[in-house]
Amino acid sequence: MDQLRALRVFVRVIDEGSFASAARALDLAPAVVTRLVAELEDHLGARLINRTTRRLALTDIGEAYLERARRILSEVDEATALATSASTEPRGHLRVLVPPAIAVHQLAKHLPRFHKQFPQVTVELSSPGGVEAVDESFDITILHTRHPLDGDFVARRLARTEVILCASPEYLNRRGRPGHPDELREHDTLLPPRSELQRGIVFQRGAWGDDEPPGETHTLVPRKPVLATSHLDTNYAAALHGLGVAGLPSFLIEDALMEHALERVLPEWRLFSVDIWAAMPSRKHMPARTRAFLDFLLEVFGGEDRDPWLAAAGCETRVEVCGAAAPQAAAPAQALVEPLSAD
Numbered sequence: 001m002d003q004l005r006a007l008r009v010f011v012r013v014i015d016e017g018s019f020a021s022a023a024r025a026l027d028l029a030p031a032v033v034t035r036l037v038a039e040l041e042d043h044l045g046a047r048l049i050n051r052t053t054r055r056l057a058l059t060d061i062g063e064a065y066l067e068r069a070r071r072i073l074s075e076v077d078e079a080t081a082l083a084t085s086a087s088t089e090p091r092g093h094l095r096v097l098v099p100p101a102i103a104v105h106q107l108a109k110h111l112p113r114f115h116k117q118f119p120q121v122t123v124e125l126s127s128p129g130g131v132e133a134v135d136e137s138f139d140i141t142i143l144h145t146r147h148p149l150d151g152d153f154v155a156r157r158l159a160r161t162e163v164i165l166c167a168s169p170e171y172l173n174r175r176g177r178p179g180h181p182d183e184l185r186e187h188d189t190l191l192p193p194r195s196e197l198q199r200g201i202v203f204q205r206g207a208w209g210d211d212e213p214p215g216e217t218h219t220l221v222p223r224k225p226v227l228a229t230s231h232l233d234t235n236y237a238a239a240l241h242g243l244g245v246a247g248l249p250s251f252l253i254e255d256a257l258m259e260h261a262l263e264r265v266l267p268e269w270r271l272f273s274v275d276i277w278a279a280m281p282s283r284k285h286m287p288a289r290t291r292a293f294l295d296f297l298l299e300v301f302g303g304e305d306r307d308p309w310l311a312a313a314g315c316e317t318r319v320e321v322c323g324a325a326a327p328q329a330a331a332p333a334q335a336l337v338e339p340l341s342a343d
Contacts, residue, residue, distance in 0.1 A: 004076065006040040007069045009033055010048065014066060018056065090292040091120035097135050098142040100127040101232045102276070105252045106301075107142075114296050121289045136281040139290045142297075144274045155279040156294060159301040159308050161249045162273040162317065165265035166256075171242040172263055178245075181220045181269060188244030190235045191225035203269040218269075247271060250309035257313035268318040273307065 013022040013033065023030040041048055048062035058066060098107060103125050111123060131143040134153045142158070149155050171188075178184055181203045201222060206215010226244050229235060232252060239246040240256060245265055256262040278297050280290065302308045310316045 001039045001043055003040070003043065004073075006036045006043075007073060009036045010040055011066065011069055011073060013037060013049070013056065014058065088288055089120070090118045090288040092287065092289050093122050093124060094140070094289045094293055095124045095126065095138045096140045096142065096293070097126050097131055097138040099131050099144065100129065101249070101252050102142055102144075103127045104233070105254070110296075110300050114293065117296070118289070118292050121292065123293070134279040134281065139280065139287070140293060141279045142276065143279065144276045146272065146274050149277060149279070153279050153281055155277045156298060157303060157305065158276045158278055158297055159251075159303070160273050160275050160305050161251045162307045162310060163247050163249050163271045164253075164267075164310070164315075164317075165245055165247055165269075165271070166253055166262045167239055167245045167265055168242045169260065169263050171239075171244065172265070174242075178266060181218045181266065184220060184245065185223060188226040189222055190227045190229070190238055190244050190246040191222060192230045193228040201271070203266070203271065205269050249274065250307050250313075251276070254309035254313055257309075257315060264315045267315055270317050275305075276301070 009022065009026065009028075012026055013019055016022040016025055019033050019037075020030050022028075023033045026033065037049065044065070046061050046065075047059050048065055050057045050059055096107075104127075107125065114123070115121075126138065131141060132145075134141045134143070134155075136153075144161070165184075167187075175187055176183075178187060181201075199221075200219035203218045203220065204215055205218075227235070227238050232248065235246045236248055236252060236256075238244070239248070240261055250257075253262050257264065278294055280286065280294070307316065
């Protein structure tokens with residue numbers, strides 16, 4: 001028995017004054033209304049209504065039960081209205097899992113605009129460290145990866161961020177601006193403490209896409225760095241203060257590039273890029289606040305397979321296809337930074 005349905009029918013019978021009137025109001029057959037009330041009484045083991053040929057009369061238990069039934073139905077309707085409004089009007093608390101570097105250098109500066117657009121939504125950012133998988137306990141997980149996402153969840157690409165070499169203008173004025181990766185041997189570098197770098201840092205110059213002609217590849221075995229750390233913001237701060245050349249993701253250094261506090265080094269050479277995604281456990285019954293935040297992220301970052309931060313700073317990788325000999329075989333690409341999840 002659908003007890004909630006039976007409750008609604010019982011209350012409507014009393015309000016309408018008869019089974020027939022209740023049946024018309026509910027667009028049900030009179031026999032269905034009679035059966036539902038009878039099933040409710042059988043379920044309770046008590047008679048709720050005394051039936052006569054002229055009118056209906058509630059029993060003593062029926063009167064007490066009616067009062068509580070009205071209260072229950074009112075609370076159910078309120079809960080339904082609350083859930084419905086949550087799926088249509090952005091409001092409530094939104095929980096977001098995000099890597100610390102993205103939270104600090106990107107989300108923090110855009111959240112005031114989001115709050116202005118959706119003042120009824122509060123945001124909780126959790127940034128315990130690297131984010132490597134979707135966490136179902138959060139409304140949205142923001143993560144970055146060099147590999148395709150795989151799993152039972154819904155994901156939207158926010159942007160692509162390129163890891164580039166950069167240094168302060170003061171450092172470059174003092175030590176010179178390298179024109180080829182080999183010249184980095186004469187520079188101070190900021191590297192992660194990883195033994196894999198002994199195999200070399202792979203630089204590539206030429207077209208970006210897999211369908212384009214191959215460009216030139218160069219592998220550099222770096223000398224001992226002046227600073228070895230896997231913490232992105234420490235490398236960032238050290239580069240700003242002129243310690244040396246660092247490899248950092250574009251989303252982190254966008255403001256410094258635009259303000260000329262950092263300058264791109266070897267702009268025609270690439271290291272690697274990383275895709276940034278916003279992922280949700282499911283698209284089904286997505287609250288309006290989650291949809292609003294996702295749409296906001298797509299608006300801010302573009303949602304395309306491109307780097308919006310280098311474009312904004314006016315220092316995208318300069319593509320120069322080299323017509324010389326085919327590139328040499330190289331070890332798997334390494335970079336001047338740890339994987340972004342290490343922050």
